[in-house]
Amino acid sequence: MSDRDDRISRLLLAQDVAEFLYGEAELLDERRHDEWLALLADDIRYWMPMRRNVKFGEGEREFTRSVTDINWFDEGKDTLARRVKQIQTGIHWAEEPQSRIAHLVTNVQIIEASPSVADAREVSVKCRFLIYRNRVATETDLLVGKREDLLRRENGDWRIARRKIILDQNVLLSKNLTFFF
Numbered sequence: 001m002s003d004r005d006d007r008i009s010r011l012l013l014a015q016d017v018a019e020f021l022y023g024e025a026e027l028l029d030e031r032r033h034d035e036w037l038a039l040l041a042d043d044i045r046y047w048m049p050m051r052r053n054v055k056f057g058e059g060e061r062e063f064t065r066s067v068t069d070i071n072w073f074d075e076g077k078d079t080l081a082r083r084v085k086q087i088q089t090g091i092h093w094a095e096e097p098q099s100r101i102a103h104l105v106t107n108v109q110i111i112e113a114s115p116s117v118a119d120a121r122e123v124s125v126k127c128r129f130l131i132y133r134n135r136v137a138t139e140t141d142l143l144v145g146k147r148e149d150l151l152r153r154e155n156g157d158w159r160i161a162r163r164k165i166i167l168d169q170n171v172l173l174s175k176n177l178t179f180f181f
Contacts, residue, residue, distance in 0.1 A: 005118075009117045009118040010110065014109075017158070018105075018108040021125070024039055024160075025103035033087065037084060041161040044076060044080070045161075047071060047075075049066070049164075050071060051170040080180075083180075087178060094176040094178045097135070099179060101133045101134075102131070102132045104132075105128070106128050107127055108127045121153045124150055126148055129144070129146070129181065130142070143174070146168075147165055149163050
């Protein structure tokens, strides 16, 4: 494959991945949670560590660790599906009335593709997000951060196999985290 062909393959892959992530955001904004769940691999790990304020030079302590520390989320498909079912009952205290949510996804970057860019079956992706949520008359939340995703191609379609969510704030001012990132 020529250098030009490789660049074209990389651009096409980047566009395909970005369109997938934009479509996922639209599903979440439109509360099409069952369709969103279908985008998740059966073995998904959906993880959001907590962030701490640490002294200069102690960067390794900034985030809570997987398994050994408490995290905002560390879930699989089963628990995500149960959260969706709870929201869909219509009697979820934190989503009655329903929140108005907008997911903005930007700065999508392909970090690695395997086995190759042209024949990618797994892709490591980083992106930035901004989530705006408004509830009732006066509750407004603004969450900003980045995601590190592993996307896997299954039967020709992308599935989210891993998602690490890193909030830029360390104190969560939202009253709850009933929405998805």
